[in-house]
Amino acid sequence: MTDLRFKNFERIVFFTGAGMSAESGVPTYRGAGGIWREYNYEDYACQRAFEANPEKVWDFHDKRREKVSSCDPNRGHKIVADIQAKIPNTVVVTQNIDGLHQRAGAKDVVELHGSLWRVRCDPHEVNAKRENIVREDFTVPMSPRKCDCGSYWRPDIVWFEDQLDHRVVRRAREAIEECDLLVSIGTSGVVYPAADLPRIAVARGAMTVEINLEDTQVSHMYKHRLRGPASEILALMAG
Numbered sequence: 692m693t694d695l696r697f698k699n700f701e702r703i704v705f706f707t708g709a710g711m712s713a714e715s716g717v718p719t720y721r722g723a724g725g726i727w728r729e730y731n732y733e734d735y736a737c738q739r740a741f742e743a744n745p746e747k748v749w750d751f752h753d754k755r756r757e758k759v760s761s762c763d764p765n766r767g768h769k770i771v772a773d774i775q776a777k778i779p780n781t782v783v784v785t786q787n788i789d790g791l792h793q794r795a796g797a798k799d800v801v802e803l804h805g806s807l808w809r810v811r812c813d814p815h816e817v818n819a820k821r822e823n824i825v826r827e828d829f830t831v832p833m834s835p836r837k838c839d840c841g842s843y844w845r846p847d848i849v850w851f852e853d854q855l856d857h858r859v860v861r862r863a864r865e866a867i868e869e870c871d872l873l874v875s876i877g878t879s880g881v882v883y884p885a886a887d888l889p890r891i892a893v894a895r896g897a898m899t900v901e902i903n904l905e906d907t908q909v910s911h912m913y914k915h916r917l918r919g920p921a922s923e924i925l926a927l928m929a930g
């Protein structure tokens with residue numbers, strides 16, 4: 692049996708999804724209790740919905756801000772941050788927008804899908820002045836909803852039909868190309884292009900581990916598939 696403990700590796704990438712935060716009480720997207728079971732993303736999480744009804748889209752994101760701000764990082768987040776502090780070339784590449792890795796102490800987290808805690812002034816009206824301001828905002832509910840220029844602030848999140856920021860993807864790719872261990876944690880692997888990134892580690896011959904409660908559509912590509920709650924498996928690997 693291969694020794695999968697973190698101390699045997701020098702360049703680790705944690706590739707995380709909503710299951711990483713499930714033990715904190717943040718709902719996942721798919722499966723029982725999933726956000727997309729309750730809400731139609733076309734009405735709440737795409738640019739068209741925002742342009743049609745920004746107040747409704749903000750109401751939804753305020754609910755998410757409220758929920759996440761009532762949750763704390765869990766033991767798994769803390770282990771990830773601790774390994775990053777101990778093994779310097781450790782990078783966290785996350786699909787999560789909740790900021791819990793950072794709250795647990797992780798540094799330079801690569802946020803593929805943006806952040807619930809950033810907003811940008813990105814007006815789409817034809818004659819609007821394009822300010823392109825991006826800033827952190829931790830207000831709950833988010834207030835004020837409009838920038839001084841009169842346009843709505845927009846959550847700096849990669850919504851459905853949006854493109855990922857190519858600079859962010861490049862950082863993720865570079866880290867994954869160089870890693871000797873990639874640990875995927877709590878992602879269903881159905882949202883592209885994020886779901887393709889771990890393949891880079893497979894192609895480079897790195898050790899690859901999938902932590903999840905159950906098999907996923909991409910389980911076959913991992914050398915090791917560890918089943919159980921993220922924090923428990925991470926604690927074993929940290930041992």
Ligand code: OAD
Pocket residue numbers: 707708709710711713714719720721722725786787788804848849850851876877878879880881882902903904905907919920921922
């Ligand atoms: P999903 O909700 O699709 O998948 C969550 C995964 O976590 C599932 O495979 C669960 O089995 C697993 N899981 C749940 N609890 C777990 C636990 N305690 N320990 C280990 N695994 C657990 O979430 P994502 O894959 O992150 O996009 O979804 C990808 C993207 O789809 C998200 O980033 C989001 C969404 O639309 C944006 O926010 C832009």
